[in-house]
Amino acid sequence: MTHLLIPMLEGTLVSVKIFFFTLLFALPLGLLIAKAKQSRFWVVRKLINTYIMIMRGTPLILQLIFVYFAPYYIFSTSFDRLNAAIIAYVINYGAYFAEIYRGGIQSIDKGQYEAGKVLGFTKAHTFFHVIFPQVIKEIIPAMGNEVITLVKDTALAQTIGVAEVFRVAKTASAREFSTTPLFIAGVFYFIMNAVVSKVFDRMEKKLSYYD
Amino acid sequence: MSDNKYIIEVNNLEKSYGDTLVLKDISFSVSEGEVLSIIGSSGSGKSTLLRAINQLESIEGGEVIICGDTLCNNNNLILSNEEKRKIQLHNGLVFQDFNLFPHMSILQNITEALIYVLKKDKKEAKEIALSLLDKMGLKDRAAAYPSQLSGGQKQRVSIARALALKPNVLWFDEPTSALDPELTGEILKVIKDLAKEKMTMVVVTHEMAFAKEISDRVIFMDDGIIAEEGTPEEVFDNPKNPRTKQFLQRF
Numbered sequence: 001m002t003h004l005l006i007p008m009l010e011g012t013l014v015s016v017k018i019f020f021f022t023l024l025f026a027l028p029l030g031l032l033i034a035k036a037k038q039s040r041f042w043v044v045r046k047l048i049n050t051y052i053m054i055m056r057g058t059p060l061i062l063q064l065i066f067v068y069f070a071p072y073y074i075f076s077t078s079f080d081r082l083n084a085a086i087i088a089y090v091i092n093y094g095a096y097f098a099e100i101y102r103g104g105i106q107s108i109d110k111g112q113y114e115a116g117k118v119l120g121f122t123k124a125h126t127f128f129h130v131i132f133p134q135v136i137k138e139i140i141p142a143m144g145n146e147v148i149t150l151v152k153d154t155a156l157a158q159t160i161g162v163a164e165v166f167r168v169a170k171t172a173s174a175r176e177f178s179t180t181p182l183f184i185a186g187v188f189y190f191i192m193n194a195v196v197s198k199v200f201d202r203m204e205k206k207l208s209y210y211d
Numbered sequence: 212m213s214d215n216k217y218i219i220e221v222n223n224l225e226k227s228y229g230d231t232l233v234l235k236d237i238s239f240s241v242s243e244g245e246v247l248s249i250i251g252s253s254g255s256g257k258s259t260l261l262r263a264i265n266q267l268e269s270i271e272g273g274e275v276i277i278c279g280d281t282l283c284n285n286n287n288l289i290l291s292n293e294e295k296r297k298i299q300l301h302n303g304l305v306f307q308d309f310n311l312f313p314h315m316s317i318l319q320n321i322t323e324a325l326i327y328v329l330k331k332d333k334k335e336a337k338e339i340a341l342s343l344l345d346k347m348g349l350k351d352r353a354a355a356y357p358s359q360l361s362g363g364q365k366q367r368v369s370i371a372r373a374l375a376l377k378p379n380v381l382w383f384d385e386p387t388s389a390l391d392p393e394l395t396g397e398i399l400k401v402i403k404d405l406a407k408e409k410m411t412m413v414v415v416t417h418e419m420a421f422a423k424e425i426s427d428r429v430i431f432m433d434d435g436i437i438a439e440e441g442t443p444e445e446v447f448d449n450p451k452n453p454r455t456k457q458f459l460q461r462f
Contacts (some may be wrong), residue, residue, distance in 0.1 A: 109310070111306060111308060111310035112310060112312065114267050114306070114310060115306065115310035115311070115312065117266065117267065117299070118265055118266075118267070118299060118302065118303070118304040118373075119323070119324040119328060119372070119376065120296045120297075120299055120300045120324060120328040120376070121323075121324065121327065121328065122292070122296070123292075125327055129323065129327075130312055133314045134313065134314055137314070209356065210313050210314050210356040210357070210358055211313065211356075211358040
């Protein structure tokens with residue numbers, strides 16, 4: 001059993017790594033994109049819209065392949081597989097997160113900005129202390145959905161040869177003529193998402209101290 | 212502001228939305244300790260005027276001087292954000308729908324600007340906030356959140372929040388319009404008490420009896436202009452402009 005479990009645990013670690021690094025970079029990137037989408041410069045808005053359209057309009061699997069192979073054809077060099085995967089996830093999820101942030105930001109009453117302004121707050125203070133905390137509460141359900149999808153989407157990294165848990169399971173399954181490894185992989189995703197759901201539930205509860 | 216007897220001085224102010232001029236050639240002033248009411252029907256521009264002077268709307272022309280600081284000067288004047296913020300701190304504004312910060316406690320709603328704008332230390336900010344809440348009869352609700360308060364209580368908190376910054380003039384934008392009729396009394400009483408303390412105030416209101424009672428001066432606005440201006444007796448009991456008469460007949 002250990003000959004199966006050890007490589008699968010290593011694969012799990014890779015999946016978890018993709019997951020965390022994607023969140024680490026895509027969460028702030030999404031906010032930045034959401035703000036840029038409100039830019040008063042037409043060119044910036046146009047660029048951001050095009051970017052979001054491409055990210056949401058093409059398959060993630062294709063984006064993974066593109067990020068991994070395109071630099072090779074253009075610069076004759078490429079990222080290592082794991083980094084390429086993380087970059088692809090970050091730019092893809094950044095676009096989705098941006099739309100979630102945007103929805104949240106738009107749901108905040110403009111009176112909140114006005115109150116900040118008449119009290120002499122800087123724009124940054126109003127955003128980070130008045131608007132953003134309310135946005136977080138607003139977007140938690142949508143974010144929860146997206147983050148759960150990300151856990152499962154990490155399986156796509158196998159397309160460019162990243163040895164995440166699903167790829168390890170598939171290889172083991174073929175070698176041993178057994179479906180057990182695939183089943184174990186399924187349990188991994190399930191546990192991981194149970195944890196993610198719990199975390200989001202907690203956050204939702206924590207922010208329910210006001211309406 | 213030493214050589215200036217007016218707290219607010221507005222000359223020939225103009226404001227438009229696109230091609231529509233919504234404020235035309237507005238001139239008025241407010242002296243220290245004075246209570247000025249602005250009345251008029253919906254769409255007459257009274258709220259827009261208040262919002263323009265509080266920098267919530269752009270101004271297309273004219274001159275606005277607040278406590279000797281020029282906010283606008285026929286658009287030739289360019290102020291930095293910092294300068295604009297400094298001028299705004301002469302004003303306090305109480306909104307029609309309160310605009311309290313829902314994620315902050317009542318206390319925090321008041322201390323936030325004291326700490327981050329006026330740079331008071333937390334202890335002092337808390338003392339100021341609590342004494343204002345005490346004055347508003349809400350000291351025991353300091354730890355509550357806005358959603359736990361009645362409309363009248365929320366509006367009293369928002370008055371406390373504005374007063375905390377010690378503004379030279381307090382502006383009210385229809386402060387009782389979002390309240391149930393039985394709750395308007397508590398807000399009107401607070402404003403009356405402030406008038407007794409000689410707080411300079413400009414009140415945009417639909418409460419005619421109240422405006423008549425507390426104001427030193429009343430402005431009647433109609434279609435973006437000041438149609439009539441005078442003491443409450445002059446405007447309410449003896450209006451000269453037919454539009455004022457027509458408007459007041461409805462009350």
